Each structure stands twice: as C-alpha cells, then as structure tokens.
Amino acid sequence: MIKIRISQLYKDLARSIEGLKKDQSRIEDARQIVEDALASNEAFYGINTGFGILATKKISGDKLQKLQRNLILSHSVGTGELIPKEICRLMLQLKIHALGLGYSGISSETFNRLILMxxxxxxxxxxxxxxxxxSGDLAPLAHMSLxxxxxxxxxxxxxxxxxxxxxxxxxxxIEPIELKAKDGLSLINGTQLMAAYGSWLLHKSLQLLDVADLLGAMSLEALQGSIRPFDERVxxxxxxKGQIRVAENIRTLLKDSQILESHRNCGKVQDPYCLRCIPQVHGASRNAIAHCIEVFETEIxxxxxxxxxxxxxxIISGGNFHGQPLALGLDYAAIAIAELGSISxxxxxxxxxxxDGLPELLMEETGINSGFMIPQYTAAALVSENKVLCHPSSVDSIPTSLGQEDHVSMGSIGAIKLYDIFKNVEHILAIELFTAAQALDFRSPLKPGTGVDAAHTYIREQIPHAKEDHYFRDEISLAVDLLSDPQLLRQAGLV
Known part of the structure; x- marks a missing residue:
C-alpha cells in the first residue's frame, strides 16, 4: 500500500485508491476470514453480536444484514452545520484507504460502492x-454511509x-445495497472525521507557515526593523529546527534590502518582540505542526x-478507534496556529x-479617513476569539454506552475548533498582508529585500494602494485568497 503523506495528501490518496481498484486481494482475504468465522457459529463482536454495551447479545444468522442496516440508521444522529464538501470527500477517501489495508473484513460489494461514489x-x-x-467517529461516519x-x-x-x-x-x-455481516461496523468504526479535518488543516498549514514568515519580513521592512536578531549564529x-528555518527564511527575504541599508546606523538597540522574536515564535509553531504531521501521518x-x-x-477486539492521539494533536495544532495570528x-x-516616518493609520489624510484603524479591530477580535477556542477538548470525557465506553477523546470537537481557529488566523494574516503592503508603499523609492519586493509587487497587482476609506472587506477577501496562492511564495523565493 502507498504511504499517505500530508505534504502530498491528495496525490497520495489518489494513487492509493487507483491501486485498490486494480488489486483487492487483501480485502478479499480478510473477508474470507469473516465468512469462515460466521460459519464457525462462535460469537465475534459486531459480526454476530450487538454493539457497545450490547456486545453480549448474540444475533442469529438470518438477522445479520438487518443488524448492520440498523447500525447505520441508529447511529445517523449527527447535528449542527454540515462539514464542508472538501472535507467530506477527504473522509470518504481516508475511509477507502483504511479499509484497503485489509484488516477490516468488509465485503467487496460495499467497498466498491464507496469507490463508485x-x-x-x-x-x-x-x-x-x-x-x-x-469507538470511532460513529455518527459522522454513519451519515457518510447512509x-x-x-x-x-x-x-x-x-x-x-x-x-x-x-x-x-x-x-x-444505482440501486441501494444490502450490507453484509461486519460491513456496517467497518464503515463507522474509525477516526476519519478527526483525521480528515486534521490532515486537511495541516496540509494547508504548510503554506501558511511560510506566508507568516513572509508577512513578518514585510512588516519588519516597513517598520525599519533590524536584521541582526536573524543572524545565523544566534x-x-x-x-x-523551526527557529533556524524561520531565521533563514527572513534572511532570504531581506537580501539586498535598500531599506535595511538606509537605517543601518540609526542607533536603535532593539525592536519589539513581535519583530525581534519572529524566529522563536513562528519557529515554535513550526515545530508543533511538524509533530502533529507525524501523528496524523501515522494515523491515516x-x-x-x-x-x-x-x-x-x-479476529481481535481492541481500541484502535480511540481518538486520543489525534485529540491531543488537534489541541496542540490549535495553539500553534493561533499563536501565528496572535503575533501577526x-x-x-x-x-x-x-x-519612523509612516503616517498614523497608514493614510495621509486622517480624521475624515479612519485609515487602517478598523481592520486591526477585526484582527484583535479574532485573536481574542481564538484564545477561547484554544481551550483543549482532549481534557474532557463523558462516559457513553452505559459505561462500556467510559473514556472518550472528544477529538472531533477539537477538530472542528481547529478549523474555526485556522479560518480566523487566515483573516488575521490577511489583514497584516494588506496593512504591511500599504506601509511598504510609504518607504518608496527605497526597495525592501528582493523576496519582500517581489511579493509586494505581486500583492499590488491584486490589491491597490488605499488613498482613502473604502469597502475594506473586499480587500480582506482578496488577501485571504492570496494566502493560499502558491505564486505568492514563488515570487518571494520561498519555494
């Protein structure tokens, strides 16, 4: 089987599923073991017994299909808003990949129907x-299987x-299918909701980390900050590792800067932490994300x-469905991503x-114009909201199934919170993006470092300089789109 990597998430999953269309021998072998177990008339959890606290109830052979059907119907009790389509698709892909490893015993008919969908x-x-x-992400996966x-x-x-x-x-x-023994349980046991949210967000965070470094460099140039704290020796x-990488990125972005040269002997001793400590703060988030990627790559x-x-x-009953490794990772990633927004x-x-010569609120004629005052309010509000959202979900547990499932991870709640935090941070960074671009305009004709200069030029092709108050929300939306635009980092020389 193909190993799925977060950095190549969609390509690797596509290759895995294409391979499973051609070779399902492991699925068929595992299914034969389930069929042999049924023929033995012994009790096997979830195959010919009830579920959870009902595991001691043996189910007769003529009711096994109804057992699996009832499992899907009874567990489809999810509520709230719908998961975005892209993440629903990823849940389906991850479920197919996991079943394809050949340890579930799902029937070929059910497995191939997932691929057809x-x-x-x-x-x-x-x-x-x-x-x-x-016990897996039971309700969401039941809805996926409906x-x-x-x-x-x-x-x-x-x-x-x-x-x-x-x-x-x-x-x-396409006609609906009849689930065979074990099929329903194989469909809903698993961590695919947590894994899909986490994998999707970690995949996107790989670009966001580099963009955060770029924005830090842009702000540093606009504020005439010092390059000395980024000295390799420090x-x-x-x-x-993350700290070293961030400092290297900043040095690359500031290469050949005319702005740096213009104030090299200005006498300023130290910059505020949000400039001076970019490697330490961004780097810590990088290290945290690297750890979470390792956890999620193991999981998927x-x-x-x-x-x-x-x-x-x-046929062994165990606890691999327990989401604790992911729950802790999701909480950790939430803190790491939120901190990028906080320092931004x-x-x-x-x-x-x-x-140092920048106009207050980054407009020449303030009073009649509020300038860039209120976008910062929005950023502050989102940072504050993230502080609430960062409370860890994984420290909570409420027993279910009449006490049979007496410790649960709450990782699904952590996954949904991480999504909200990530979206907030995208908007916080977007506000820094067009604010720093505005500030850099006032440093002209001096040029920033080659990487910052190229990125600034590219941003200005999408978002013009603001001379007076206008509908800033459009610019925030454009800036959010730029954060995920690979061309921005290519222009800056970070990829």
Whole structure:
C-alpha cells in the first residue's frame, strides 16, 4: 500500500485508491476470514453480536444484514452545520484507504460502492456534531454511509447545497445495497472525521507557515526593523529546527534590502518582540505542526476499525478507534496556529502607530479617513476569539454506552475548533498582508529585500494602494485568497 503523506495528501490518496481498484486481494482475504468465522457459529463482536454495551447479545444468522442496516440508521444522529464538501470527500477517501489495508473484513460489494461514489463525485453530506471521538467517529461516519442504503443526502457539484441521495442514485441508475455481516461496523468504526479535518488543516498549514514568515519580513521592512536578531549564529546556539528555518527564511527575504541599508546606523538597540522574536515564535509553531504531521501521518496510514481481522484467522477486539492521539494533536495544532495570528496582530498594530516616518493609520489624510484603524479591530477580535477556542477538548470525557465506553477523546470537537481557529488566523494574516503592503508603499523609492519586493509587487497587482476609506472587506477577501496562492511564495523565493 502507498504511504499517505500530508505534504502530498491528495496525490497520495489518489494513487492509493487507483491501486485498490486494480488489486483487492487483501480485502478479499480478510473477508474470507469473516465468512469462515460466521460459519464457525462462535460469537465475534459486531459480526454476530450487538454493539457497545450490547456486545453480549448474540444475533442469529438470518438477522445479520438487518443488524448492520440498523447500525447505520441508529447511529445517523449527527447535528449542527454540515462539514464542508472538501472535507467530506477527504473522509470518504481516508475511509477507502483504511479499509484497503485489509484488516477490516468488509465485503467487496460495499467497498466498491464507496469507490463508485467517489468516482462519480457523490459526496455524502455529513453533520459536524455528534462524535465523542472514541469507538470511532460513529455518527459522522454513519451519515457518510447512509447513501449506500438509499438514505441521507449528497452535496451538489458546487458544494453549496444538498440533494436527497435516493433521487441522485436513481438518476445514476444505482440501486441501494444490502450490507453484509461486519460491513456496517467497518464503515463507522474509525477516526476519519478527526483525521480528515486534521490532515486537511495541516496540509494547508504548510503554506501558511511560510506566508507568516513572509508577512513578518514585510512588516519588519516597513517598520525599519533590524536584521541582526536573524543572524545565523544566534539560532545555532539554540538550534530548534523551526527557529533556524524561520531565521533563514527572513534572511532570504531581506537580501539586498535598500531599506535595511538606509537605517543601518540609526542607533536603535532593539525592536519589539513581535519583530525581534519572529524566529522563536513562528519557529515554535513550526515545530508543533511538524509533530502533529507525524501523528496524523501515522494515523491515516493505520487501521482504526474494531474488531480487527488478521491474516492467520484471528479476529481481535481492541481500541484502535480511540481518538486520543489525534485529540491531543488537534489541541496542540490549535495553539500553534493561533499563536501565528496572535503575533501577526501585534505587528499590524505597530504598523498603524506612525513609527519612523509612516503616517498614523497608514493614510495621509486622517480624521475624515479612519485609515487602517478598523481592520486591526477585526484582527484583535479574532485573536481574542481564538484564545477561547484554544481551550483543549482532549481534557474532557463523558462516559457513553452505559459505561462500556467510559473514556472518550472528544477529538472531533477539537477538530472542528481547529478549523474555526485556522479560518480566523487566515483573516488575521490577511489583514497584516494588506496593512504591511500599504506601509511598504510609504518607504518608496527605497526597495525592501528582493523576496519582500517581489511579493509586494505581486500583492499590488491584486490589491491597490488605499488613498482613502473604502469597502475594506473586499480587500480582506482578496488577501485571504492570496494566502493560499502558491505564486505568492514563488515570487518571494520561498519555494
């Protein structure tokens, strides 16, 4: 099987699923073990017994299909807003990849129906809330599986609305299927909601980390900050990998800066921490994200089903569905991402104070114009909201299943909070982006470092200099789009 890496998330998943279309021998072998177990008439959890606290109740052979069907229907109790289509698709892809590892015993018919749904872009609509992050993401994965039975809904092509699954299946000439023994349990046991949210956000964070360095360099130039704190020697005697990387990025971005040369002997001793400590703060977030990526890469290449089917015929009940590794990682990533926003807002504030020749609020005629005052309010509000959202979900646990499942991870709540934090930080950084670009305009004709200069030019092609108050929200939206634009980092020379 292909190892899925966060940096190549979508390419690796596509390759994995294409491989599974051609070779399903491991799935078929595991399924045969399940069939043999059924023939033995012994009790196997979830295959011919009830679930959770009902595990001691043996189910007769003529009711096994109904058992699996009831499992999906009874667990489809999610609530709240719907998960974005892109993450729903990723949940489906990760479920296919995990089942394809060959330790679940799912039937080929059910497995191939999942692949058919993915191929036809029939992406189930899944509510956000209802998982406690143990026994798998039961409710969300049950909603993902509902269309197999003809229930539930699919996203439309644009991901803006949902359509009843029954009608979509009929239009495509697809009949609902009957789940076989173990199929339903294999579908809903697993950490794919937590894993999809985390993988998606960690994948996006790889660009965000570099963009944060770029914005820090832009603000440093605009504020005539010192390059001395980024000296290579400083960081090699405290050699955290992230810190070293950030300092290197800043030095690259500031190369050949005319602005730096213009104030080299200005007598300023030290800059505020939000400039001077960019390597230490951004670097710590980089190290945290690197750790979380390691956790999530392990998870998305793992089997989180229960019970597990092994090649020698053993069927073992365990706890690989428990989301604790992800729950801790999601909380850690939330703090790391939030801190990028926190220090960014401080730089935005400094840019407005009128330091070293910059006009207050970054406009020439203030009073009639509020300038860039209020975007900083928005950044401050989002930073404050993130402080609340960063309270860890993983420290909580409420017993379920009449005490059988007496410790749960709450990782699904951490995943949803991380998404909200990430979106907030995108807007905080977007505000620094167009604020720093505005400030740099006032340093002309002096040029910043080559990397900053190229990025600034590219930004100005999308967002013009602001001479008076206007509808800033459009510029924030454009700036948010720029954060995920690979061309911005290419222009800056960071990729």
């Amino acid at each position: 993915l191929d036809k872009d029939l992406i189930p609509a899944i509510p956000k809330k209802g998982s406690v992050g143990a 269309p197999l039975l003809g229930y539930g809904s699919f996203w439309n092509e644009e991901g803006t609305d949902i359509i009843p699954a029954s009608g979509v299946l009929s239009e495509n000439g 960081h090699h005697i405290r050699p955290h 290449n793992s089997v989180t089903d229960n019970p597990l089917v092994f090649e020698n015929g053993d 807002e401080r730089r935005t504030y400094l840019l407005l104070e009128g330091h």
